[in-house]
Amino acid sequence: MRPWPARSDSRVGRGDLTRSARLRGARRGSDDTPVETDAAEPLKLDLPQFVAGTLRRLTEAGHDAAVVGGSLRDILHGEVAADWDLATAATPEEVTRLFPDARWENPFGTVTLAGPPRVEITTYRSEGSYRDRRRPDVVHWGSSLTEDLSRRDFTINAVAWRPRDVEAGIGDLVDPYGGRADLRRRVLRTVGDPELRLLEDALRLLRAVRFAARFELRIEAATEAALRRHAPAAAELSGERVRDELLRIIAHDPPSDALRRMERLGMLTALLPELAALRGVEQRKSLPGDALEHSLRTVDALPGHDPILRLTGLLHDVGKASTGGDGHFLGHETVGAELAGGIADRLRLSRADAARVSELVRHHMFAYRRDWTDAAVRRFIRRVGRQRLPDLFALRRADNAASGTREPLRGGIAELEQRVAAEIASSPLRMSDLAVNGTDIARTLEIGPGPEVGRVLRALTEAVLDDPALNTEERLTALARKLHRGGDSTHRTGGGGRGASA
Structure with missing residues (x-):
């Protein structure tokens, strides 16, 4: 394990003070920017018993502590926090002494308590530069909550609640960058200069899209311009980080809004060039739009609780960009399965999820007719795999909805599903x-x-x-x-x- 940073007597080092000044200076002069202030306003929270007990133990031991980040942001937005984030002046060593069952396995001062609910406690810190555009090169433990908030990505995440009476849930909202006001006005902006924020971590490109979609925010002009300029850097992100953000993005309804925003900002070309290539590929459908618009409508028609199936819908026609010479896209499902498999590998999907995506793309062009024999139905089950059939039928229904195609009352998917169920119940298939x-x-x-x-x-x-x-x-x-x-x-x-x- 790497050596942990020692607490600095000052709040930040000289370079970090310079960065902090730049952050604040970048905020002035914008007509759309609330004035930064260190003033706090009273706020009452309904704390789960475990969270309240955690805060009480930290403060009774003499450590400043606050609820921060995503959990507080969600509460301010009227949602229920699932996991809770706390920040404290206590070092990780001090936190683990207070909570012997805690887990501390990273160099960034985050200690995890299993709960329930799950609580992450992070030591106040300041950071140096991000040469790899992922992690800070240097981390110093700090003592200031406000300085800790200054390193956050977006104003809506740079909020904190400092308790005055833990038992009663009475405390103060600490909001130096106007995050609560931005949530209310539905604006997404970076903390300070967007150029600096995006240079620190390219994942913030995707996080911007996700937060804008989830909270229905418009992106502030300077932040959007920086996102557009830095979009190519998304291609440098690891597959795992892209996967996690992309699956979160497409879990929100409707996913097509966020995906179109990714395209407008240049991120789709950087991350999924095979999909972006569908723009302008015309096809004969009842509903207007090119192959990319059809794919986006397909994603919207699939259930949000299954992001892997939604990803499949997004990629199901990815082979059309290279098979449309005769206007019929012959074999696009085979080409698409290979492309989808490559994307799945790039995103570091699990072996099971990668197989699920590529096989569904491969089989999505099945053409059922009422004159199929029972043996033909059994072979269809065998070829697709009984475990994939519910997904395949869901994908076909979404594909039809995105095409403006109505299923016939007789001889459609419902009839095939009935025949499949009957064969599975009565026939040897394996x-x-x-x-x-x-x-x-x-x-x-x-x-x-x-x-x-x-x-x-x-x-x-x-x-x-x-x-x-x-x-x-x-x-x-x-x-x-x-x-x-x-x-x-x-x-x-x-x-x-x-x-x-x-």
């Missing part, structure tokens, strides 16, 4: 559903374990998909002998492709 297993086949054929057993089992599975009545030990054993003698790896009676043989 190798594990067979009445025989590999040991049975090896014994019947008098061979040892090996590729031939697997080949025969796969052929038996295909045969049972065509005719479930074959799934008895006697019939499968006889068929296995025949397959082994003839070397025939299939026993198909029809079905299996797209269209009628899906």
Whole structure:
């Protein structure tokens, strides 16, 4: 573990005082900027018992402490805080002595209490430059709440509540940068010079979009201009950081507003150039708009509680930019699956989430017809995977809604869903559903374990998909002998492709 910063006798070092002066100087002269002040105003909070107890223990030990950041911002916005953020003059060592069960695993002075609710306690600090545009090069423990707030990204996050009577929830709002007023007026602005704030951490580009979407804020002109200038730097962010912010962004309704803002500011091109390339790709749909607008409408039509499915909707037509030469986008689902898989890797999605995205994109162009045989339905289930079918049907419904397409009363998705459910309930669909297993086949054929057993089992599975009545030990054993003698790896009676043989 790296050595922890020592407390500085001064509030900040010389370089940080210079930066602080620049922050304040940048605020003056703007007609849209509230005057900064260190004045506090009374504010009563309904503190959870665990949070109140944490504050009480810190203050009774003689340490200044306050509720800060996102938890207070959410309360000021009329929401309920899920997790709580506290800042204190106590060093991490002092905090962990007060809370022996706390966890302290980072160099930035944040100590975590499990709760409930979860509480993060961070020591007041000042910071040096951010050469990697992610973390400060130098951190000094401080003693000033106001100076600690000066390092925050946006005014709505640079707010604090300092208790006077913890038990009664009585205290003062400390708001030196006008964050509460900005929330009320629905304005997003940086703390101080936006150029400096964005140079410190490029993730603030995406955080600006997320906060503007979540709280329905307009971005102040100077902040927006800086976001536009620094947008290319988003491409330098790690995939994990982009993933986390992007999934938060598309979880808000409607996600298309934030995504369009990302496009206008230049972030979409920097982060998802494959998606940005859909702008101007015309297509024949009932609803107007190019392929990007269609993709954005698809995202809006998917449930917000499942951001990975929304990400899939965003990427489902990403292959159209390179397959539209004849106006029909033939094979765009295959090309799109490869592109979506590459994006998933770039975003460091889990293996399961990456497979979910790419496979749904690959299969989203299925073309059901009423003349599908039951065997065709079973093969469709087998090809897509029963666990992916609910997602695929949700994606198709969103795709149709974004296209202005109405499902037919007969022969549509609802009918296919019913047929799928019936087959899943009654038919053998997987190798594990067979009445025989590999040991049975090896014994019947008098061979040892090996590729031939697997080949025969796969052929038996295909045969049972065509005719479930074959799934008895006697019939499968006889068929296995025949397959082994003839070397025939299939026993198909029809079905299996797209269209009628899906």
